[in-house]
Amino acid sequence: MGRRSTTNGDASPSVALVREAIKTLGLTQTEVAAASGLTKDHLSRILLGKVSFPRSRDTLHALSSALKLDPLVFTEYRQQLQVLPESTRRLIAHLKAKEITEGEWIQRIVPAYSEGHLQLLLRGGTPFPKEPADIELLARAADADPMIFMEYLPLDTWRDRLHTAAMRALSEPEAQSFIQALDAMAHWLRRSQDNVTDFSERLLQYFLRKTFESSPARDPVMEDALSYLPPYEQYQPATQKLLRAFFDQQLTIEALVSKTGLPADDLFAVFNGQLQLKPGDFATRVSEALGLDSASLFEETSWRKF
Numbered sequence: 688m689g690r691r692s693t694t695n696g697d698a699s700p701s702v703a704l705v706r707e708a709i710k711t712l713g714l715t716q717t718e719v720a721a722a723s724g725l726t727k728d729h730l731s732r733i734l735l736g737k738v739s740f741p742r743s744r745d746t747l748h749a750l751s752s753a754l755k756l757d758p759l760v761f762t763e764y765r766q767q768l769q770v771l772p773e774s775t776r777r778l779i780a781h782l783k784a785k786e787i788t789e790g791e792w793i794q795r796i797v798p799a800y801s802e803g804h805l806q807l808l809l810r811g812g813t814p815f816p817k818e819p820a821d822i823e824l825l826a827r828a829a830d831a832d833p834m835i836f837m838e839y840l841p842l843d844t845w846r847d848r849l850h851t852a853a854m855r856a857l858s859e860p861e862a863q864s865f866i867q868a869l870d871a872m873a874h875w876l877r878r879s880q881d882n883v884t885d886f887s888e889r890l891l892q893y894f895l896r897k898t899f900e901s902s903p904a905r906d907p908v909m910e911d912a913l914s915y916l917p918p919y920e921q922y923q924p925a926t927q928k929l930l931r932a933f934f935d936q937q938l939t940i941e942a943l944v945s946k947t948g949l950p951a952d953d954l955f956a957v958f959n960g961q962l963q964l965k966p967g968d969f970a971t972r973v974s975e976a977l978g979l980d981s982a983s984l985f986e987e988t989s990w991r992k993f
Contacts, residue, residue: 698736701761706734708754722753742767744810765956771811774836779809781831795828925964925984926957932977933958946976 709719716734720727724746732738741747742763751758758764768776782792793805807813816822817838826833833839853862922930933943940958944951949972956962957973964970966985974981 699740699762701740701763702734702736704756704760705750705754708756712755714754719750719753723750725750759956760962762952765952769952772815774815774838775809775811777835777837778825778829778831781829781835785830787829792828796824799824923963924986925970928979928984929964929973929977930958932979936977938977943973943976947972949973 705719709716716730717727719725720730723730725733725741729738733740740761740763741750744758744764744767747758747761747764747767751761751764759768768779771779779789782789789806789809793802796805804813808815815836815838816825819833819839822833822836822839826836826839850866853865857865940951940954943949943954947954949969953962953969954973957964957969970984971981974984
């Protein structure tokens with residue numbers, strides 16, 4: 688049986704991204720096919736919407752590399768990440784933030800684990816380790832604190848470490864305010880596979896990270912534990928404004944979906960810095976839902992401290 692055909696009307700939005708990148712870079716389909724490992728015929732059929740857009744992470748990596756794109760711009764790539772175990776997603780995000788390739792990470796661990804087993808782990812084909820020593824090994828190879836992985840410590844222990852770090856890094860009044868805010872938002876710290884909950888945890892950790900970075904004393908444990916998040920400077924000013932309003936109103940992605948009618952996956956990708964926000968209906972609907980002036984959203988201003 689042949690591959691499932693699609694019509695142009697059903698084509699993935701990733702097709703338009705590939706076409707635009709090819710045009711921008713001045714490449715030919717032959718050049719892109721050679722660089723990505725696809726045949727020219729297969730690439731042509733993808734661009735015509737005659738076959739489904741690739742879903743293999745390896746193929747999407749190769750295609751994005753050939754087009755000088757972040758693979759996260761592809762809907763299919765984000766979907767592949769979302770079905771992975773939470774700790775595997777965190778590992779991949781951390782490697783990306785640290786600019787460590789998956790191949791380099793694997794070689795740092797071999798021969799303690801086989802290369803095949805580690806590749807399977809990165810693709811969700813085997814459960815994430817549960818033994819502390821194994822998690823510490825994987826974390827060291829990723830320049831990460833093992834505490835970022837949910838199998839390593841119970842949530843209560845993780846929160847206790849946040850409290851301790853706050854008391855060391857901030858003045859006593861600041862630390863007490865911080866702890867009160869953390870406790871008031873404890874429902875955002877539930878670890879699960881759900882995108883809404885996961886986003887809320889990541890967002891809160893991001894703001895916690897900035898709190899510590901702006902304090903006189905930097906706590907290395909806290910800094911390492913949150914280092915898998917996108918660096919603050921990578922967020923575009925328009926996204927920063929949305930994040931500030933989102934956080935001030937203590938919303939969830941679920942609430943914003945209800946207000947805007949936009950897909951949770953797309954909101955998640957923009958708010959987590961994976962996709963660039965552009966003027967248009969999407970930005971207008973989100974800004975209006977947050978009570979912002981959409982016309983001024985893309986003015987080149989930014990805020991530095993919350």
